């Protein structure tokens with residue numbers, strides 16, 4: 001598993017907003033590329049960046065009269081630099097197929113689509129599923145399924161989605177790039193990591209405590225849990241690896 005980058009989501013209060021221009025594709029930045037079967041877990045902590053997605057997020061939420069629901073882990077990304085870091089870490093390029101768990105208002109989806117990906121979004125909240133579907137209604141690069149990721153059959157959804165792609169460079173594998181709801185972090189890791197037959201890269205934004213818990217524990221500490229054995233097994237790490 002790769003080293004942990006430092007990132008933060010800035011959750012700002014809802015306010016009126018001016019018109020918002022869609023971000024243009026960003027030049028590629030340095031970001032970790034990972035071999036098939038490896039995972040990349042980002043945690044949230046202290047990095048500042050541009051806020052060019054701020055108003056789009058506020059507009060999307062206000063349009064439905066919604067406030068974020070803690071029970072659904074709705075911490076929306078208002079720092080577009082972090083979205084770009086996630087997309088770059090997965091090496092997303094034209095023609096890629098990406099699974100996004102919990103697209104919410106679509107701020108990360110937007111960066112994925114601009115990088116050239118076709119995205120399958122799994123969104124539990126019907127309001128957010130409708131917001132993100134409407135936001136990208138004019139592109140055929142996004143399909144949203146309004147389902148609970150924990151209960152849905154992601155392997156068959158992803159196989160069908162990959163098979164449905166009409167392209168000369170039809171990809172064999174998909175990538176996972178998501179700012180996931182924190183309350184289902186362990187479920188996501190448990191479901192996704194064994195699917196090396198479908199996913200070539202996994203880039204998740206997690207709470208720092210969760211990321212550290214998943215990658216730091218060594219066999220000799222009391223913090224070691226079954227989930228660590230699981231993560232180490234699928235990421236090819238040994239018990240003495242340092243983060």
Ligand SMILES: C[S@@+](CC[C@H](N)C(=O)[O-])C[C@H]1O[C@@H](n2cnc3c(N)ncnc32)[C@H](O)[C@@H]1O
Pocket residue numbers: 072073074075076077078101102103104105106107108122123124125128147148149150178179180181182184
């Ligand atoms: C942390 S927010 C991220 C939203 C967006 N990707 C962003 O970066 O701003 C998590 C999103 O996951 C959705 N969600 C929560 N639980 C879910 C579940 N079990 N399955 C699918 N989506 C879920 C929430 O409604 C919310 O939109």
